[in-house]
Amino acid sequence: MRRGAALGLIALAVAMALAVPIRQRFEPSDADMFAAWRNGPAKAEVTAIEAYLEREKVGRVLPLADLLRSDARWRNCQSAEPFAVPPSAQWPAMAGTLRYVREQLVPAIGPVRVVSGYRDPVANACFKGAKASRHLRFAALDLVPVRPIPRARLIEALCGLHARTGPRFAVGLGIYNATRFHVDTAGYRRWGGDYHAASSPCGGGT
16 A cells, blocks of 8 residues: 555656646747747738838847747737737837937946737727827837846936937837836926826826
């Protein structure tokens, strides 16, 4: 009986150890999903936008998969597609934003990671984005710092940067919860978590 019980416990332990990898196989990562999507029906469009960003010398500022992903939380929104390619007329807007990220933002706060890029109207509505969101125009990115930084310090750095460079580069700056923030180059303005200027941690009035 003891031998049988021991064998039973071993079998149970093996089954539990294998359970997690088996479940994970049914939930591919965003990177795997993007690779499959870009080599499917979207291949021509993805190849075209990738070539455009390379020609504009901004192709390696941030991963293309993140620029074309609606939001890192897309699985919470059944109506939203995880990836989409915006109309080609909108591509120059992102080129400008990527230059600002590379030349102004990263030197001020360090490396950043994209948590929301281009949103089509369905995705924007699902994530409760502003009706005139610059994400719809492929001009905006929601970002978080790669390196840990206290929220107060991040706000100080972002507000200072916006005051110095915002008017010159037509920067929109939204600061949300924790360390998530929004940057675009589609008009000088600022706002907080309710999308109003008055709630901006940098001070209202713009």
